[in-house]
Amino acid sequence: MLSSEDTIIAPATAVGIGAIAIIRISGPKAFEHLKSCFKPTRIGATLKSHVLTYGTIVNARAIPIDHVMAVYMQAPASFTREDVVEIHCHSNTYVVRQILELFAAMGCRLAEAGEFTYRAFMHGRIDLAEAEAIAELIDAGSVTSARVAMQHLEGSITAIATQLHDQLLQIAAQVEAYLDFPEDEVDYIHVNTLTSSVDSVIALLDPLLSTFYAGKVLREGLSILILGEPNVGKSSLLNYLLGYDRAIVTDIPGTTRDFIEERITLGHLPVRLVDTAGLRKSKDIIEQTGVQRAKEKAKDVDLILYVVDGSQEQSSLKAAEGLFQAEIPVIVVVNKADKFTESKTGNFEFAQPFVCISALTGFGIDALKQAIEQEFSVPKASNSSILTEKRHFDIFAQVKSELISFSQGLSAQLPGELLACHIYTAMSALGRITGETVPEDVLSQIFSKFCVGK
Numbered sequence: 500m501l502s503s504e505d506t507i508i509a510p511a512t513a514v515g516i517g518a519i520a521i522i523r524i525s526g527p528k529a530f531e532h533l534k535s536c537f538k539p540t541r542i543g544a545t546l547k548s549h550v551l552t553y554g555t556i557v558n559a560r561a562i563p564i565d566h567v568m569a570v571y572m573q574a575p576a577s578f579t580r581e582d583v584v585e586i587h588c589h590s591n592t593y594v595v596r597q598i599l600e601l602f603a604a605m606g607c608r609l610a611e612a613g614e615f616t617y618r619a620f621m622h623g624r625i626d627l628a629e630a631e632a633i634a635e636l637i638d639a640g641s642v643t644s645a646r647v648a649m650q651h652l653e654g655s656i657t658a659i660a661t662q663l664h665d666q667l668l669q670i671a672a673q674v675e676a677y678l679d680f681p682e683d684e685v686d687y688i689h690v691n692t693l694t695s696s697v698d699s700v701i702a703l704l705d706p707l708l709s710t711f712y713a714g715k716v717l718r719e720g721l722s723i724l725i726l727g728e729p730n731v732g733k734s735s736l737l738n739y740l741l742g743y744d745r746a747i748v749t750d751i752p753g754t755t756r757d758f759i760e761e762r763i764t765l766g767h768l769p770v771r772l773v774d775t776a777g778l779r780k781s782k783d784i785i786e787q788t789g790v791q792r793a794k795e796k797a798k799d800v801d802l803i804l805y806v807v808d809g810s811q812e813q814s815s816l817k818a819a820e821g822l823f824q825a826e827i828p829v830i831v832v833v834n835k836a837d838k839f840t841e842s843k844t845g846n847f848e849f850a851q852p853f854v855c856i857s858a859l860t861g862f863g864i865d866a867l868k869q870a871i872e873q874e875f876s877v878p879k880a881s882n883s884s885i886l887t888e889k890r891h892f893d894i895f896a897q898v899k900s901e902l903i904s905f906s907q908g909l910s911a912q913l914p915g916e917l918l919a920c921h922i923y924t925a926m927s928a929l930g931r932i933t934g935e936t937v938p939e940d941v942l943s944q945i946f947s948k949f950c951v952g953k
């Protein structure tokens with residue numbers, strides 16, 4: 500990361516036409532620069548820390564750029580713990596650009612992605628897990644995802660890491676006591692105490708680790724692939740779920756030739772929905788490529804909706820042969836229910852669960868949504884923490900594996916020094932959650948995922 504001696508600047512809001520844009524400046528010269536270009540409207544008004552003041556930003560030739568509200572937050576009572584200035588101007592690309600250029604001419608540097616948060620982290624304002632939670636909250640794709648991110652921002656992951664660290668510290672002390680005994684004399688009381696202490700830590704870790712799949716779904720969205728033969732109504736289903744005509748629908752088989760991906764929220768689940776080219780052998784090179792892509796996608800999704808046309812004489816899954824993977828759930832969607840009678844429903848025979856719908860009238864769509872939600876029992880609101888970050892999952896999994904090695908070593912009566920190593924490695928791994936023991940390149944990688952201005 501770059502020097503934190505610089506005063507940095509960036510737009511904190513999305514650039515474009517809107518009511519207000521916020522420009523954020525952080526660093527030792529932030530306040531000085533503001534004073535040189537900001538003229539308070541009220542005669543005699545002076546800028547006070549943490550108080551918004553109305554005035555005009557003028558350029559170096561005293562030409563007004565915009566009427567703004569400006570605030571400076573004196574260090575350390577700011578997000579970065581440096582002097583921070585925020586300018587609330589009208590949201591117009593050219594107004595924002597002129598203000599950025601004005602401060603750049605005074606010596607400010609345009610901030611890198613995530614650099615404000617990086618400074619907050621470096622100055623101890625937040626820890627690494629909380630910094631990651633900010634990115635998670637900004638990215639959240641559903642109310643539940645936002646709530647989980649908020650729990651992380653409030654420190655739930657840090658609290659778990661701290662609790663585990665304290666427990667490991669106690670175990671380390673017990674190991675030290677165990678070390679004091681002569682090697683040929685095994686103290687069974689100590690061994691039993693150690694075993695039960697380690698077991699109780701593993702009992703904390705297991706339920707936490709098991710939340711990761713749900714967390715990944717909340718974070719990245721559930722990927723759902725719509726597959727089926729041509730003309731069965733795959734694109735119609737996508738459009739119905741989206742609520743608007745995104746994909747072209749015609750009665751010509753082979754209408755969709757590439758895949759179409761859109762984000763929606765199903766109940767409390769964020770979803771990435773992918774419509775694909777109908778599965779058939781085609782001489783058309785474009786369509787064949789589309790079919791190939793659909794087949795490849797089928798290996799790497801969370802759920803497949805396999806659509807069949809229920810109004811046809813035969814509704815089989817023949818075209819799907821060899822496509823379904825054992826670990827990926829499939830729901831058969833029997834479409835065009837408006838064209839067949841309910842009595843026909845009893846004739847459908849599929850190895851997978853099926854739901855009858857009409858993508859034309861909307862019949863059965865609620866039942867389909869319920870079937871999807873049932874496949875993925877992501878907690879609606881949870882008091883216990885959910886792991887959403889692969890980095891956190893890997894760390895907690897490493898802690899567990901160190902503890903298992905420790906237990907095995909204890910049973911095998913390995914020397915205490917070797918056993919202690921596992922506990923210290925686990926403690927150092929936990930330090931990576933909060934960022935105490937994280938190498939610079941890992942930090943850069945984490946903060947580069949942020950947007951500029953955050």
Ligand SMILES: Nc1nc2c(ncn2[C@@H]2O[C@H](COP(=O)(O)OP(=O)(O)OP(=O)(O)O)[C@@H](O)[C@H]2O)c(=O)[nH]1
Binds near residue numbers: 838
């Ligand atoms: N009656 C009826 N017609 C439907 C229904 N769903 C789709 N259709 C019609 O079926 C035809 C094909 O629909 P699409 O949604 O384009 O089918 P597709 O599976 O995406 O087809 P390809 O892109 O060619 O693979 C269109 O004429 C739709 O209007 C339904 O539930 N009932």
Ligand SMILES: [Mg+2]
Binds near residue numbers: 733734735746754755
């Ligand atoms: Mg289609």
